Amino acid sequence: MMRVTRRYRFAASHRLHADRLSERENRELYGKCNHPYGHGHNYEVEITVRGPLDARSGRAVDLAALDRLVKREVLDAFDHRNLNAEIPEFEGVVPTSENLAIELHRRLERRWAEMFPGEWPRLDKIRIAETPRNIFEVGEP
Amino acid sequence: MLITRQVEFSSSHVCRNPALSEEENREIFGAAANPHGHGHNYVLEVTLSGDPDPVTGMVLDLKELKRILNRAVVEPYDHRFLNYEVPPFERVIPTAENIAIDIWNRLAPHFTDTRGKLHSVRLYETADLYVDYFGETA
Numbered sequence: 001m002m003r004v005t006r007r008y009r010f011a012a013s014h015r016l017h018a019d020r021l022s023e024r025e026n027r028e029l030y031g032k033c034n035h036p037y038g039h040g041h042n043y044e045v046e047i048t049v050r051g052p053l054d055a056r057s058g059r060a061v062d063l064a065a066l067d068r069l070v071k072r073e074v075l076d077a078f079d080h081r082n083l084n085a086e087i088p089e090f091e092g093v094v095p096t097s098e099n100l101a102i103e104l105h106r107r108l109e110r111r112w113a114e115m116f117p118g119e120w121p122r123l124d125k126i127r128i129a130e131t132p133r134n135i136f137e138v139g140e141p
Numbered sequence: 142m143l144i145t146r147q148v149e150f151s152s153s154h155v156c157r158n159p160a161l162s163e164e165e166n167r168e169i170f171g172a173a174a175n176p177h178g179h180g181h182n183y184v185l186e187v188t189l190s191g192d193p194d195p196v197t198g199m200v201l202d203l204k205e206l207k208r209i210l211n212r213a214v215v216e217p218y219d220h221r222f223l224n225y226e227v228p229p230f231e232r233v234i235p236t237a238e239n240i241a242i243d244i245w246n247r248l249a250p251h252f253t254d255t256r257g258k259l260h261s262v263r264l265y266e267t268a269d270l271y272v273d274y275f276g277e278t279a
Contacts, residue, residue, distance in 0.1 A: 002242075053242075056161070058233065
């Protein structure tokens with residue numbers, strides 16, 4: 001079994017604000033991440049795929065297919081966007097990187113079988129670095 | 142306890158399957174099928190697992206690990222054209238996956254249970270693409 005990891009980047013803005021908390025509670029909880037007009041990050045996303053090697057290609061995943069899937073489902077939707085205003089799933093959901101990682105995982109899984117119809121490869125995990133110091137990872141439950 | 146040592150080597154390769162047509166090779170490997178080959182600065186991270194020795198406090202002296210990595214991997218691989226100069230790549234396509242497996246196979250005999258067990262091989266082909274191999278059983 002091989003694990004192959006590919007790194008992608010996108011830049012997006014967000015604001016952390018929970019509707020169920022008061023203005024004051026939001027400021028206390030999220031600090032500068034709660035500033036009203038939002039702010040941005042250069043997100044780095046590592047997508048790990050696992051599977052056995054294909055005998056014909058000596059590879060565990062068709063990288064061109066993975067790139068197409070990630071571009072279509074993630075990069076085109078998120079790059080140079082405001083997550084709160086332009087991603088419908090973040091209506092009423094705080095676009096923390098935890099929630100972002102879950103949403104990326106959901107989007108890739110939703111279309112995975114169309115791009116990779118066989119048993120392998122499978123999505124192994126997603127790791128998001130919001131900044132080089134804040135890193136979030138989701139895998140299979 | 143896991144301990145990791147990183148080394149680098151620079152090699153050229155070409156990814157083609159001789160059993161396939163030019164067109165099929167293009168489709169699978171893209172620019173990596175260009176017949177004269179191309180190169181990468183590979184970064185290799187080798188991780189061992191084991192308990193620290195009660196006297197030395199070390200799983201394995203990292204200097205010793207460095208010597209093994211240099212002898213078993215860096216010396217044969219560095220500044221070589223893998224397909225022409227490094228077996229088994231005259232018959233195995235030197236994808237990052239197959240290189241990681243070959244590195245594992247070269248390293249495995251050097252590590253016994255008593256001095257740290259080979260846990261994983263991580264090979265970066267570029268900063269944005271790497272593979273992890275944990276051996277056949279994982």
